[in-house]
Amino acid sequence: MARRPVVAANWKMHKSLGETRDFLRAFLPMVAGARDREILVAPPFTALALAAELVRGSNVAIAAQNMHPEEKGAFTGEVSPIMLSDLGVRWVIVGHSERRHVFGEGDDFVAAKVRSALDHGLRPILCIGETLEERDAGATLSVLERQLAAALAGIPGPDLAGLVVAYEPVWAIGTGRTATTAQVQEAHRSVREWFAGAFDSSIAGEIRILYGGSVKPGNVDALMALDDVDGVLVGGASLEADSFSRIVNFRPAG
């Protein structure tokens, strides 16, 4: 069964309201014909409401870049899943390497977010990936397995229908250094095999695994041609409508 590709923009801490409006006005017509893939844009929290309003009725959906697992409470500066749903947000990035490495989020906190997102009808994009030291130490696959096992512990298989995994090697993020196609395919294959072992082969066959890390218009076709790559999560090259629309309109293999 073919997996529907997902092409997602992670704007990180970029774009004012005016810039969000300008981007979406230019971008929506550029991708209006792309009906066979899911298109997501993750603006900063401050632009979520505007973005959700601007994409209404289009083929683009809005994702949040993060959330707190609790519904409400004394968590200064945090945003809850209920607040996101309220805005019309249906997706949330969880466990991005910048959250893990810059803000010190551990596997348990990431796991609580995945569980909470699913419980609240939000679709998590669970990010995993090894650092350069871990890759050089030959630990890549064990790091990915540890991150998956921790984030998905106790989640019943059927609940995973809403989940997307993003493999983002930390050393490839924002560095211009994309992983080779062989490295990407090997990591994605091992993630899929992990799902087959931890859950079952039909879940493994359906789970969508995105690649992230210096994805550009010039390398997206080669990445999307790989057997186990079901989409991309794009940082820097998603900030301009021209460049992100070219990524969205990648040419499928064959």
Ligand SMILES: O=C(CO)COP(=O)(O)O
């Ligand atoms: O972190 C990323 C997407 O979440 C990747 O960022 P870059 O595309 O800028 O390398």
